[in-house]
Amino acid sequence: MIRTKKIQWFLGSLLMITFFTLFPANVLARQTPGIIDGADEASIRGWAWNSTDPSSSQEVKVTITNQTTGSVVGELTASASKYRKDLADQGTGTGNYGFEVSVPWNSYGDGSYLVEAYASGQKLSGTRVYGVGSFASTAGLRSLGMFKTTAYCPCRGCSGRWGGRTSTGMIATADHTISVDPRVIPYGSRLMIGGVIYTAEDCGSGVRGNHIDIFFNTHGETRAYGTRNIEVFLVQ
Numbered sequence: 001m002i003r004t005k006k007i008q009w010f011l012g013s014l015l016m017i018t019f020f021t022l023f024p025a026n027v028l029a030r031q032t033p034g035i036i037d038g039a040d041e042a043s044i045r046g047w048a049w050n051s052t053d054p055s056s057s058q059e060v061k062v063t064i065t066n067q068t069t070g071s072v073v074g075e076l077t078a079s080a081s082k083y084r085k086d087l088a089d090q091g092t093g094t095g096n097y098g099f100e101v102s103v104p105w106n107s108y109g110d111g112s113y114l115v116e117a118y119a120s121g122q123k124l125s126g127t128r129v130y131g132v133g134s135f136a137s138t139a140g141l142r143s144l145g146m147f148k149t150t151a152y153c154p155c156r157g158c159s160g161r162w163g164g165r166t167s168t169g170m171i172a173t174a175d176h177t178i179s180v181d182p183r184v185i186p187y188g189s190r191l192m193i194g195g196v197i198y199t200a201e202d203c204g205s206g207v208r209g210n211h212i213d214i215f216f217n218t219h220g221e222t223r224a225y226g227t228r229n230i231e232v233f234l235v236q
Helices: 002-022 085-089 133-138 156-162 219-225
Strands: 034-039 043-048 058-066 072-080 096-102 111-119 128-132 142-152 177-179 190-193 196-202 211-215 228-234
Touching: 034 058, 034 111, 034 128, 043 058, 043 072, 043 111, 058 096, 072 096, 111 133, 128 133, 142 190, 142 219, 156 219, 190 211, 196 211
Parallel strands: 142 211, 177 196
Antiparallel strands: 034 043, 043 096, 058 072, 058 111, 111 128, 142 228, 177 211, 190 196, 190 228
């Protein structure tokens, strides 16, 4: 039995050595870094490159999602092959990794749109939100990343003796008030969550770190909301 285990261990080790010899670590960990660093009424801009193959041009897919309905309204592609002096100056390969894609915003109609980009199956950083028409004030939002979001209401179970009063002295209102960890998000900050712009006016004993509690009028609404992980945007 001991000899059999030694043979199995030897064969397993040999298989692992062969695997990592044929597939080097840099191939296994292949990544395509990049970012969306511009969004306006005409186009979306950024860069993407494959550090393991710096001579290649990456194809970038830009997806545009209506924040209110959650539907994808546009999927646009571009080759990340434009020369960018800033990339060359900072030592990012040849610098020929920029992309720009025209966006027909008016054809999508009024709304708040989430802009994301992917290259080689990986999401680029710099996710943006762009507003059209009456939502134009949402243009240029900065992503704060993914947050856990929950819900609360003025009932005693959610707010105890505080009811609808907030820690900043305001009266909580639906579609406006959120409870935050002030060490992470300062009071008064305006955040877009799921297409709605809220104001950080409250805090709670259970709200810590990347966690936001959204105020609703009724306990039934809080139960229906549950817990959701959502990307949060700072209104600048």
